[in-house]
Amino acid sequence: MEPTKAYQPENLHYLKMLARQYPNVQAASTEIINLHAIRNLPKGTEHFISDVHGEYEAFLHILNSASGVVREKLDDLFAATVSKADLDQLATLIYYPQEKLEEIERETADMREWYRITFHRLIEVCRLVSSKYTRSKVRKAMPPEYAYIIDEMIHTHYEDNDKRDYYENIISTIIHIDRAANFLVELCELIKRLAVDHLHLVGDIFDRGPRADIILDSLMNYHSVDIQWGNHDVLWMGAASGSRTLVATVLANSLRYNNLEVIETGYGISLRPLSVFANEVYKDCDIHRFQVKLNSEDEAHYTEKDKLLSARMHKAITIILFKLEGQKILRNPCFSMSDRLLLDKIDYEHKCITIGGTTYPLEDTDFPTVDRDNPYALTEEEDALINQLTRSFLHSEKLQRHVRFLYSKGSLYKVYNGNLLFHGCIPMTEEGKLTTFSIGGQELSGKVFLDYADLTARRAYYSKPGSEEREFGMDFLWFLWAGRNSPIFGRDRMTTFERRLIADESTWTEPKNAYYQFYNDPAVCDELLKEFGLEGPHCHIINGHVPVKSKKGESPMKAGGKLLVIDGGFCKAYQKTTGIAGYTLIYNSACFRLVSHEPFVGRANAIRENQDIASTSVVFERLESRMKIAGTDVGRQLQEQIEDLMALLQAFRNGEIIEDHKE
Incomplete structure (x- = not known):
């Protein structure tokens, strides 16, 4: 041609x-x-994780172990020749090389011999995990200072006597010049780097657990990752963009679950202005519905004065939140959420409220900052407080760095190697059709709506401050967090108002979008995949967001395996409901494998006792032939x-x- x-x-x-x-x-x-x-x-191994919710110790262990991939490689190589105890120690060494090595040095008399044996084993593992990559790619993954040495050792044929002496001399020299510890750590990091080619994090890095910032630090250092935003991620993205409503939401959630470490220690945001305001304005108020949830460990460290202050802070920021949410709903009739305007429906004389035609008693109507004639207006003090707190979010360098990373590596959905990844749902009607959203004079549904939502979410952060695009973008981030049938919230309403103020728990329900009824139907899943340009026997929808209740017999596989729910279950609060610590997914060149996990024993126990997360791996789909990168x-x-x-x-x-x- x-x-x-x-x-x-x-x-x-x-x-x-x-x-x-x-x-x-x-x-x-x-x-x-x-x-x-x-x-x-051969195609590289993909690792799918979801809903880590700030539980950094469990997350880092799953990341280090690649959901059992590393241990599987060790068993393939050494199960017949090395004891289980030694394999357990070797696995822990790879997961936590520095910490485990310190322990071994304290307990081992002859470190020279231990190093010699361990280096041989680690090089064998390196050779195995590097086998599906080009030599050039492996070399680029190696630590620069040891790249030549590792490359030589990986490609040395030990049965050749001359090469054997060469190999042994390298190891002896490393030990002799006191570089063994450093070399070992680099070898372990290389093994973990090569065990997984690409990581997918299917949403919800933030909230509930203690340190989402540590998780994001590790993700920023990971070699290849994409992120599908979850509702809790969008919440923090909005707060970092300058949305006062989402700043209030972050603080209300964090106070409710006594999860302030990530705010104060992780991101350096001071809550003193809120504590001073709450102690002054809510000093003599009823706060029994705003008590903070404490676990047994926290209970022992909290005085009655601490509990009182936390409850006052929680109530103060929650009332500000209700006002700001009302302002958003009034400002955006396109969100179709006028029925969630509740502050103006309170009957203070009779201490009740009418919702959906039914009247309910209110447990608390002691709201000193609410103007009954203008309930959604902030007081001057509230306005100054939320502005000050929002500036703290905007000026947190670490938070801003993390949110920029979420925007650069993240999106509402991802189409990758035949799979459709998203956190929540594709909104559907009760008739099984795609939900249509009327926004900006447009009628949007399915992929077109998600593309619009993704773009609008980015404008919240990147558009000029004060511009219409940025202001609406921030409002839209709130809609994604709590809006009716939002694709990452996936429910009809968020009942924070009812949970705080109404005793009748029937009002607390948050009906799920119809998607969660139809996603068991293979034909529906096929149509949703086609909506995003996917078709074929090995295409799947991969979801997070909704914990799988395994102890009640629920399966993470829906629609005959066309859809997989991999809510990680990392959050300890959910484990009583699910019965396990959730699922992760491995997709290599031969098969798809679901891995179910038991609760993590903790980093210290894992290192000291060589305790891995107890996991069960099930291959649910094999490929007809080994998939190549082609x-x-x-x-x-x-x-x-x-x-x-x-x-x-x-x-x-x-x-x-x-x-x-x-x-």
């Missing part, structure tokens, strides 16, 4: 630009050969590069682009 016929002038210009990188036939040909070779390698999204991108390079070759040979033979 003539390149001038295949390429218009602007495309020939692109080939000339490509020629700067590949200036002659030899360079272009070499790259074509390399790309073809990569496409014929069959992945990356493989298709490589094929496009090959086709461009083939066109460049033709342009060189036709003389349309002159080769550059550099000396």
Whole structure:
């Protein structure tokens, strides 16, 4: 084919630009050969995790162990030759190399011999986990200071006597010059790096657990990751964007569950202005409905004065929240949430409220800052307080860094290697149709609505402060957090008002979107996949958000395996309901494997006792043949590069682009 016929002038210009990188036939040909070779390698392992909710110790263990992939490699190599106790120790060493090594050094008399044996084993593991990558990719993953040495050791054939001496001399020298500990740590990190090619985090990094910031620090250092925003992530993204409503929500949630460590220690945000305000304004108020939930450990450290202050702070910020939410609903009739305007429905004389035609007694009507004639207006003091707290979120350098990362690596959904990933749901009607949202004069549903929602969420952070785009974007982030049938909330309403103020628990229900009825139907799942351009036997929807109640017999596999719910169950508060600590998913070149996890024993116990998370792995779908990179999204991108390079070759040979033979 003539390149001038295949390429218009602007495309020939692109080939000339490509020629700067590949200036002659030899360079272009070499790259074509390399790309073809990569496409014929096995597909890398994908690791799917969801709903970690700030439980950083359990998350880091799952990350380090790759949901059992690392231990599986150890068993493949050494189960017949190494004792279980030694394998347990080796696994822990790989997960926590520095901490475990310190313990071993205290308990081992001859560290030289221990190092020699352990280095042999770790190099064997390195050799196995690197086998599906190009030598170049493995070399790039290696620590620079040891890249040459590790590369030599991985590719040494031990049965060759000369090479054996060479290999042993390298190990002896490392030990002799006192670099063994450093080298071991780097080997362990390399194994974990190569065990998983890509990580998917399907939402909800924040809230409930103690330190979401530690989780985000680890994700920012991870080699390859994408994130599908969960409702709790969007909540913090909105707070970091400057949404006063979502700042109030973050604080109300954190106070409710006594989860202030991430705010104060993690992000350096002071709550003193709120405590001073609450102690002054709510000093003599009824606060019994705003008591903070404390676990047994916290209970022992909290005085009655502490509990009183926390409850006052919780009530103060919650009333501010109710006002700000009302303002958003009034400002955005397109959200169709006027029925959630409740402050103005309170009957103070009779201490009751009418919701949906039914009247309920209120447990608390002691609201000193609420103007009965204008209930959604902040007092001057409330306005100043929420502005000050919002500035603290905007000026937290660490929070802003983390939120920028969430925007750069995240999205509302992801289509990746034949799978559709999203946290919550694709909103559907009771009739099984896609829900239509009327926003900005447009009627949006399905993929089009999610694309609109993703773009609007980004405008909340990146548009000019004070602009209409930014202001509506922040309002829309609140809608994504708590709006009717939001794709990441997935419920008809959020009943925070009812839970705080009404004793009748029937008012607390938050009906789920119809999606959660229809997602058991394979035909519905197939139609949803087609909506996002996916079709075929190995395409799946992968969800988080809703804990799987395993102890009641619920399965994470829906619609005959077309849809998978992998709520990680990391949050300890949910484990009584689920019976386990949730699920993760592994997708390698041969199969899909669901892994169910028992609750984590804690980092200290894991290191000291070599206790892994007790997990059960089930292969639920095998591929007909081992998938190669050619069959992945990356493989298709490589094929496009090959086709461009083939066109460049033709342009060189036709003389349309002159080769550059550099000396």
